[in-house]
Amino acid sequence: MIGRVQRTGPAAPPEPGGAPRLPGGRARSSAVTGKESHTVELSRSGSKMASLSGLRLIMDDIATTMSSAGGKEWLNLGIGNPAAIPEVQSTWQRMTTEALAASFGEVSCKYGPSRGLPELVDTIADHFNRRYGWDVGPRNIVLGPGSQMLCFIAAALFTGPGAARDTRLVLPMTPDYTGYQGLSLTPGGVTGVEPLLQLQGDRSFRYLFDLPALEGLADVGLMLLSSPSNPAGRCASRDEIERLVSAARGHGVPLVVDNAYGAPFPGIGGPFTAPVWDERIINVFSVSKAGLPGERLGFAIADERHIDPIVSFMANSALHAPQLVQATLAHALRSDVLDTLVGSVIRPFYAERRKFVESLLAEALPQDIAWHLHAAEGGMFCWVWVDEEWFDDLHLYETLKGRGVFVVPGRYFFTDAEHSKGLGRHPRQCFRISVTANADTIAAGVTMIAAALGDMHAESVRTPL
Structure with missing residues (x-):
């Protein structure tokens, strides 16, 4: 076991003015209520709950981009929905219909x-x-x-x-x-x-x-x-x-x-x-x-x-x-329908899907880059750590977005990624991939991720830190 990993690279600067911003610097605009513009006075707890987290801004960015893409096909590996398993959907539809009738x-x-x-x-x-x-x-x-x-x-x-x-x-x-x-x-x-x-x-x-x-x-x-x-x-x-x-x-x-x-x-x-x-x-x-x-x-x-x-x-x-x-x-x-569904359909589906995605990552991600996959026992995601000084999760997000692929930057899963006391840049060196998209989408997306990492690495060599 090793202790907390120390990094010497510079931390990303905080967002200016405290205003929430989307990746790429786009600011979240304030709302205008009614015809007359006026300041809405919120309590401290109201202000807290009315703000959006970094990940919610990312999700909003994904939804906005995909809805205005004009027919462009996106590879969304950032989704949190469970997989659309036909047998699961039909079973719940039947259970709901029977409960509705009864x-x-x-x-x-x-x-x-x-x-x-x-x-x-x-x-x-x-x-x-x-x-x-x-x-x-x-x-x-x-x-x-x-x-x-x-x-x-x-x-x-x-x-x-x-x-x-x-x-x-x-x-x-x-x-x-x-x-x-x-x-x-x-x-x-x-x-x-x-x-x-x-x-x-x-x-x-x-x-x-x-x-x-x-x-x-x-x-x-x-x-x-x-x-x-x-x-x-x-x-x-x-x-x-x-x-x-x-x-x-x-x-x-x-x-x-x-x-x-x-x-x-x-x-x-x-x-x-x-x-x-x-x-x-x-x-x-x-x-x-x-x-x-x-x-x-x-x-x-x-x-x-x-x-x-x-x-x-x-x-x-x-x-x-x-x-x-x-x-x-x-x-x-x-x-006992739910127990049967879990044992015969849901659990085997995700076990097989995880093996598939992990195999894709092992084959596709560049071998000359220090990347690591978290050893997972469950859940619906793969968590990748790129242990390189040149890597930044938001840079990857923007690079992939420009190529029609979405992943989720890792920093939003830490409570204070910008001021880590013991992990250094690690919270900004991770990203999340969902395993719930269809297999073709995942395969194409992983290929694009590998290409983006290769390009980021090559750029770091041309312009060293």
Whole structure:
């Protein structure tokens, strides 16, 4: 194992004036409301939530560019949608049609309980008790409009200004899902712990938790991680989860584990992805990556001391999660259709697709460049690190965009990529590739990535740093 990697290259300058800007310098314009132009006065939390993250600006740039391309074909390897698997789509369509016929009047034409439909809550409890040997009941479960909203609720409940002290949401390892950086209502309310880097052979590497750094923080209100992680596909082992629980116990806070890519569905992970029960853990699950991202349904399972305030928050904000998709999920779980779909279709599809993409990268990326692929056990992405002083993720983004290809710059998955204390330029030397596009798109895109890297390398030789 090697420690944090130090780099001596100059850091990219901060954006002038603090205004969010798209890659290439295009500024985000302010809105004009009505016919009369006037200043809209926002609160501090309002200003925080009204701003867009760097990745959201990238996604907006992709959507705008592709919609105005005039028939040009783009190779989009930056998408976060699950793959369009015909059998998955047809199964969910059938499950929804059957739920619609059986219970439309009850679930769509009436308000329901904030905790979730009783039939689904009971079904979830039975499913986890049978599958994992847990002992949970309805009071340990809450449904929400997407797992990200449940994470937002947890952040609002457990972090921010407090009676005794102000606390922050802490990501125990970055890079992690960039959407977490928008969960706090408080400016500066989210921070991350940089990982240790472990090289594995010539082309592979792995992130390791820096537990002493995590344990040494002083303002922790909540800890949150995804496993398998977005973007790196890293699965936290049971031993690592237990050590994170110990750190959470030392800080006196909960640990949220986001299982959006893990077990029991969609199950896109290795052998360490079975969720762990502990009174400190708030386990969050989603049906998005199992094929229903547009329906926005997730659920949390935890000690009722943590679930009760989440239920109250739901009642005070959204009232309850959408109910037709709740009835659909209950139907899919009771009939074992979802378990069968995961085991026979979803998990094998992503295992094969990952092998395909990793093989393409190994064959296509230039051999004279120091690139490394994160050793992933799951998830829907490949995470590439180009360990060269001349490489910059936003430069790659712009270069590929000019050639009709989209990837996602790596810096947005770190909480402070411009001022890394131990990783140097590493947060700006990575990029994410989705494995969910069709195979031809991925193959053509990887070829273009390889060509762009070769051109960037050649340019660095002509104009040395």
